[in-house]
Amino acid sequence: MLKVLIITYYWPPAGGPGVQRWLKFVKYFRDFDIEPIVYVPENPTYAIEDKSLHSEIPEGLTVLKKPIFEPYKFAQFFSKKDTKTISKGIITNTGKQSFIQKLLLYVRGNFFIPDARKYWVNPSVKYLKKYLSENKIDTIITTGPPHSIHLIGKELKNRLNVNWIADFRDPWTTIGYHDKLKLTKRSSSRHKTLEKEVLTNADHITVTSFTTKKEFEQITHQPISVITNGYDFEKIEKTKVDEQFTVSHIGSLLSGRNPINLWKALYELTKERSDFAAMFQLQLVGAVSEDVLASIKEAGLSNFLKLQGYVSHKEAIKIQRSSQVLLLIEIDSEETKCIIPGKLFEYIVSKRPVLAIGPKDADISKLIAETNSGHFFEYHEGRDIKSQILQYFKFFEEGKLVSNVSNIEKYSRRELTKSMSEVIKKVND
Template sequence: MNGIDDLLLLTYRFPPTGGVGSRRWAKFSKYLSRLDWRIHVVAANFCLDDKVNWARDVAGNDNVLVHRVSTRVPGFFFKPARSLLQRLGRRIALGVMRRHKEAIDIAEFALSDYVTEAKKLISARGINKVVASGPPGSLFYAGALLKIDCPNIELTLDYRDAWVHDRDFHFPERIGLDKKRRIIACEAFALRAADRVVVVTEDMRTMLLQTYRIDPDKVRVIHNGFDREDYPAAIIAPDLPHSPEVLRIFYGGVLGTNPDGRLRALVELAKCCEGLASEGVCIEFLLCSDLQPDFFATYESSILREATRCSPMVDHASLVHEILAADVCLSINDMKDPHAFGTKIFDYMALGRPMFHVSNGGRLSELLEQCGEVTATYDPLSLSAALLDLWRRHRSGALRKQSVSYECFNLKSLAARYDALLRERLN
């Protein structure tokens, strides 16, 4: 490789800002910098550093240069809203701002600053490779505007989540028809302008191709994944003792309070466990989620009331210990998001843990089933059959002997694929 190539990245969150939105490109920036790329990151300037973030992946790296732009949003919008009054005040104020500035998402308030900063860097550094990562989806639109002013750049849109198909759109209120029309128009415009489109799942690729007229060869899949450097030997304890008399199931990630969301699967699982108790099946849950410690206090299910809970802000070494202490790790896709690959699934893969996945279809279910993992739908009969299968594997010792390699989700390998894609000659 001759010299260093420059890459311009437009993203909203970047360390020390945390959240899953900053993880993908913190990791890719680290590994691409080792593949002779200098990454210029244009990201929002937040007033807070998140407790859990990926700053260690990019801090002190001379080939990851961060350029901050103002969010153009008051700082209190990004601080935790701990009371109903705070959440209501934030919702009203953000709604007023949105209507006043006609913003399609929170990043559009800073759209002109993103484009201006990007043009300065392109001019100063002679950059011709640009990646716009979203959501927020307006950064795709920013990339398209940049392409108009700088037609020689090669623009890649990097979809961490769907835009038009996303139910949130970064605003808590219901999405109006006029806003939806504008979002669809902006996304279509960005997709026409882009030279490449990268998505994180095959299901997302299918959704895009079904919604817009895009050359299928232009849309590639590069998954999220796990980083081996997050699991040094020092935090992985020797094999912990496991009792054949009890099946311990770990769940890590968001559950939410929506009774028709992921929580529904957990409640149904608890009911199934109670039904199987008469057959000698003994199952315990360990939950690391967003729910308050006393959330299940009034539930009829003793399994949920007695479930061991740990903080969602637990440090990574402690999280690894909890995962290794469990017999099987649970992954749940919301019924409306069967295409999703939750971030905790990659921890399970990296640590070689047996997995139990609940989803109404989706490519992840297919993949895990092909690898011999246990899967189920939200249907109680399916859940009960899966739990019984897990119990039998646990009692026989087959669960602990299970060994599956998921190295195709190693971020080092995925970054090498991104490197190859960015260096491909365009037709």
């Protein structure tokens, strides 16, 4: 049985999407003759927590821990609210940023390269170098963001020549918020240098989207595999679908995820159709930026809005299965074409129709079409979005609103773990 050391920042009790990918891989690795060992921070600062995820950790798993120094703790002295908001990835539009927000972003981008967890790199390298010399480990895997985790892998590779897989849940220098960090030319160059060093030194690179693979192929000749996020078979009680026409978004809504034409279409339907107004509810579950809330209010949808805040992963699954329509909104930019959020797969397996809005040629549009799970629109397609919502509503009134999904089996977490196991075994050949 191969032994694999997984180096990650996010681990239970961390909540949100960052923890799901490797928690699920670890859950199924033993089915494919791989024994995982996980290395995580001892005292991390997680923006959101979900203690229910502890139950997903396999019995007898070895989890190594080392303390981490978190600068975010000190930044809270300036503004606890702004620090927590930025750590969640919610960055206010440039024109509305306070002085504190601008300062925090400038410091984050230029003093903490590649990110604020950089101070965990050296102590981790020292600790893991000793651990690896005393224990037989076949491969190490680093997963980012935070991309400073990859620097641990790079140093261990340089010093011990271990097999190393670098897993990118998101891209590095082309991630949506990167250009908002107020980087100097020197800092921007430093990010790109580190990115290239990681991509050219790792033995194998795994990414979650087809666009990211194409992007990285311009930087490195090392092998790259696309292993998307996916869905698991969650053991929760059977959920009844809402009697109201609930249109739900689960997860963070950043300032850039603000589809004005969607809000406008929904408002027009409430004015044009009294039956729609009587049954419609817009449900947002998770952190929502002030910019998005202001746009919804300005569109006249305040009376139809239900804000849930952050909920546990199991509760999120229940909401997905009970909603009539599920919203997937991605930032309208070239950089976000590659984003395939893990919740898309959970949306798909919930068998509720997905209404997705994002940039032209987004990878999510291909997946939605492949799985017959809903409809994708670009931001400017207001009339088409309105027509589709009205079509969904008519099916809802007739009791026929369902999603006849197909071709989803390969996106189960177990099948994806099989794919990751094959990469690991290839690296060890």
